Amino acid sequence: MEFLDLPPLLSARGTVRLPGSKSISNRVLLLSALADGETEVRDLLASDDTHVMLEALKQLGVGIRHEAGGVVRVAGVGGLFPVKSGDIFLGNAGTAVRSLTAALALAGGQYKVSGVPRMHERPIGDLVDGLRQLGADIAYLGNEGFPPLQLKPAQIKPGGVVKVRGDVSSQFLTGLLMALPLTGVETTVEVVGELISKPYIEITLATMARFGVNVVRDGWQRFVVPAGSRYRSPGTIYVEGDASSASYFLALGAIGGGPVRVEGVGRDSIQGDVRFADALARMGAVIEMGDNWIEAKAPAGGLTGITLDCNHIPDAAMTLATTALFAAGPTMLTNIASWRVKETDRIAAMAKELRKLGAEVEEGADYIRVTPAKALSSPPEGIDTYDDHRVAMCFSLAAFGTALRINDPKCVAKTFPDYFERLATVTEAVPVIAIDGPSASGKGTVAACVAAALGWHYLDSGALYRLTALAARRAGVAWDDESGVAAVAARLDVVFDGESIRLAGEEVGEAIRTEEMSSGASKVAALPAVRAALLFRQRLFRRAPGLVGDGRDMGSVVFPDAKTKVFLTASVEIRAERRYKQLIGKGIEATIQPILQDLRERDERDSQRSVAPLRQSDDAELLDTSALTIDEAVAKVLAWAAS
Ligand SMILES: O=C(O)C1=C[C@@H](OP(=O)(O)O)[C@@H](O)[C@H](O)C1
Ligand SMILES: C=C(OP(=O)(O)O)C(=O)O
Numbered sequence: 001m002e003f004l005d006l007p008p009l010l011s012a013r014g015t016v017r018l019p020g021s022k023s024i025s026n027r028v029l030l031l032s033a034l035a036d037g038e039t040e041v042r043d044l045l046a047s048d049d050t051h052v053m054l055e056a057l058k059q060l061g062v063g064i065r066h067e068a069g070g071v072v073r074v075a076g077v078g079g080l081f082p083v084k085s086g087d088i089f090l091g092n093a094g095t096a097v098r099s100l101t102a103a104l105a106l107a108g109g110q111y112k113v114s115g116v117p118r119m120h121e122r123p124i125g126d127l128v129d130g131l132r133q134l135g136a137d138i139a140y141l142g143n144e145g146f147p148p149l150q151l152k153p154a155q156i157k158p159g160g161v162v163k164v165r166g167d168v169s170s171q172f173l174t175g176l177l178m179a180l181p182l183t184g185v186e187t188t189v190e191v192v193g194e195l196i197s198k199p200y201i202e203i204t205l206a207t208m209a210r211f212g213v214n215v216v217r218d219g220w221q222r223f224v225v226p227a228g229s230r231y232r233s234p235g236t237i238y239v240e241g242d243a244s245s246a247s248y249f250l251a252l253g254a255i256g257g258g259p260v261r262v263e264g265v266g267r268d269s270i271q272g273d274v275r276f277a278d279a280l281a282r283m284g285a286v287i288e289m290g291d292n293w294i295e296a297k298a299p300a301g302g303l304t305g306i307t308l309d310c311n312h313i314p315d316a317a318m319t320l321a322t323t324a325l326f327a328a329g330p331t332m333l334t335n336i337a338s339w340r341v342k343e344t345d346r347i348a349a350m351a352k353e354l355r356k357l358g359a360e361v362e363e364g365a366d367y368i369r370v371t372p373a374k375a376l377s378s379p380p381e382g383i384d385t386y387d388d389h390r391v392a393m394c395f396s397l398a399a400f401g402t403a404l405r406i407n408d409p410k411c412v413a414k415t416f417p418d419y420f421e422r423l424a425t426v427t428e429a430v431p432v433i434a435i436d437g438p439s440a441s442g443k444g445t446v447a448a449c450v451a452a453a454l455g456w457h458y459l460d461s462g463a464l465y466r467l468t469a470l471a472a473r474r475a476g477v478a479w480d481d482e483s484g485v486a487a488v489a490a491r492l493d494v495v496f497d498g499e500s501i502r503l504a505g506e507e508v509g510e511a512i513r514t515e516e517m518s519s520g521a522s523k524v525a526a527l528p529a530v531r532a533a534l535l536f537r538q539r540l541f542r543r544a545p546g547l548v549g550d551g552r553d554m555g556s557v558v559f560p561d562a563k564t565k566v567f568l569t570a571s572v573e574i575r576a577e578r579r580y581k582q583l584i585g586k587g588i589e590a591t592i593q594p595i596l597q598d599l600r601e602r603d604e605r606d607s608q609r610s611v612a613p614l615r616q617s618d619d620a621e622l623l624d625t626s627a628l629t630i631d632e633a634v635a636k637v638l639a640w641a642a643s
Contacts, residue, residue: 003382004409004420005539006399007429007561012256014426016249018241018264020045021271022415023200025239026053026095027207030103030178033062035076035211037233043264044072044239048414049093056088056100076233079182084109084153092116092343092387092414094171097147098127102175105136105151106182112141114148118387121146122341127172130164130189131179158183166195166220169338173223174204181213181229189223196338197314199272206270210234241265243273245416246294247319248393250277252426253296254285254303255326255400260426261295268292276316282306283320283327305329305370310336315390321350322394324370325359325401337366343414344386353383353391357398376401380490380536383407389414396423403539429561431546433641434554437568438614439518439602440575440582442625442633446568447550449634450641454548459541461551461558462521464534466512467494467503469520479523486529492537515583515598522602525552526609553612555620564641567616568633570626572599 025045030053032039044050054072058064061082063075081104088104088111090096097115101124104111114120125145128138137154140146158180164172173191180187195201198220205215212232216224241264253260265274267289277294281287283306284299305327310317317333324331339346351363358373376398382405385392389412396419398404412419433450437443444460451458468489469479477484495502501509511517524530531553538558541547549558555565570578576596583590606614616622621640625633 012252020239021242032074035231039233040236052091053096098171098175102179126165158185166191167193170197180225186227243271244315247316250296258297266292273316303327305331307332330371332369343388378402432559432562433564434562435550440579443568451548456546459549465521465525489533528611565620567620
């Protein structure tokens with residue numbers, strides 16, 4: 001499985017220009033396609049969900065041109081799609097499946113509507129029931145109440161009252177409302193049951209109004225689409241920034257100091273998810289808002305948990321569930337039953353992954369309660385994302401407490417393809433000084449001194465390979481048995497505690513320093529599966545205020561984003577002499593020739609191996625310590641780190 005390791009974060013600050021709103025983008029595309037005239041769409045979201053909508057519209061005969069600067073020009077068909085049949089695949093885009101099903105059901109053609117397997121588990125029965133009242137001919141091709149669907153030409157009988165349930169998804173009402181102007185006949189839609197996600201209906205009505213159709217509404221119960229309604233292009237239309245996508249950055253500001261500003265949504269937004277800022281403010285965050293921007297800062301006294309009915313912000317509420325990890329006291333999010341029928345069962349997914357971080361979670365049919373742990377624990381197997389963009393994005397916040405592995409990170413492409421790149425632009429990661437170099441170069445001594453001088457943590461990555469060699473030997477696993485040694489590495493039960501190193505509870509500081517384990521370390525370190533098994537483990541050593549790591553691939557593989565990278569070396573003769581003195585100093589008998597020979601062989605093996613071979617990377621400073629004292633070498637590294 002693909003994964004992304006996020007570095008632990010120290011702070012967040014900066015400005016992000018948001019990608020376009022998914023909800024507005026897909027509404028604007030559909031209405032531009034159905035309208036009279038050509039529409040120039042600016043700031044449209046470019047993501048999986050809008051991609052499937054664009055492709056479907058093209059397939060239905062709508063002229064769509066992509067121009068410079070992300071401008072999309074849609075030639076409206078004036079109500080009827082020219083292409084009367086087709087298999088329309090809409091991925092996992094609820095906004096596309098629900099609204100296109102309604103429009104196609106009234107379009108007089110023969111269409112199949114399908115999506116990814118998860119879409120075939122997301123309900124659509126309430127919408128189909130509503131459309132059937134208008135005479136639509138719709139059949140379920142799989143399970144009753146779920147896509148895929150077969151739509152056939154039918155005698156549509158508009159007018160009167162159509163009833164639709166609103167308590168599973170507001171997208172059913174949205175779909176009906178957006179399709180009804182195709183009939184030109186006054187029709188009333190009555191909502192049965194309590195309508196959920198109400199602000200999305202406001203987006204629908206506001207977007208329809210931009211295209212010249214004004215729905216008359218009576219509270220959240222009755223909506224009248226007037227006679228003679230017809231979509232007309234507004235000419236040029238700008239898509240607002242995505243308010244749900246804004247939530248991750250606002251939370252970053254609230255947790256990580258801030259201020260973090262998002263541009264593209266603000267006080268004047270038509271998206272309900274801007275109310276996420278109010279929820280953050282209730283947790284204590286300092287929020288400021290302009291017409292087209294929102295800014296969040298952390299409160300002096302830290303965030304506090306809240307209890308909130310989140311029915312009006314179902315998507316952004318997921319961000320509250322992970323922000324809760326950094327608040328004092330529990331956070332209870334209620335009235336979120338719809339989470340269970342979205343990209344995944346979001347209540348179950350959030351509960352499971354939050355627990356992996358050490359939080360105490362209680363879940364019910366329509367609520368989740370999160371009590372944070374004192375310190376986050378980071379699961380070595382990573383945070384699973386369930387092909388749900390929002391799970392991936394909202395869990396990135398947990399990087400404020402620890403290095404974090406996010407599995408299948410590319411699922412963010414549903415609404416925010418470059419989310420993780422943008423995250424990096426407004427966050428500061430815990431700094432790393434990476435010191436790499438050959439065996440016996442003195443890098444361990446220098447690294448430990450640099451760490452002590454700065455008050456930072458220290459990672460002796462070589463020790464992990466020595467420990468793996470020792471543990472393999474004790475388990476009777478041969479050093480060249482790649483999968484066997486990798487399994488040992490993955491299970492390594494080791495505690496570093498100042499000078500002490502314990503393997504399975506036993507002090508092994510001395511046992512791993514023998515020449516034999518040194519050579520074993522070099523052998524197991526050449527095995528790719530072993531290096532992979534130890535990768536995240538090493539990254540977990542990165543903790544505030546900073547880390548000094550020494551090894552062979554600190555700068556090139558383990559911490560490629562290290563601010564300071566040093567390649568520390570010395571001539572092989574000097575290294576042999578140092579190793580010789582070190583051994584003699586410990587009362588271990590030694591002669592210089594075999595040490596020299598062994599170092600030469602080890603250098604050869606380390607530089608020739610296929611994974612992470614030892615060499616100075618382009619971005620590393622060269623520090624030859626042949627003629628330097630330890631203090632001089634340390635001073636040099638500190639100077640580079642400070643520059
Ligand atoms: O209409 C829309 O654009 C949306 C409505 C909401 O769904 P529900 O109405 O199913 O809650 C929301 O979760 C979804 O991301 C987008
Ligand atoms: C629920 C969501 O998407 P969809 O439009 O597929 O319903 C979402 O984006 O969180």
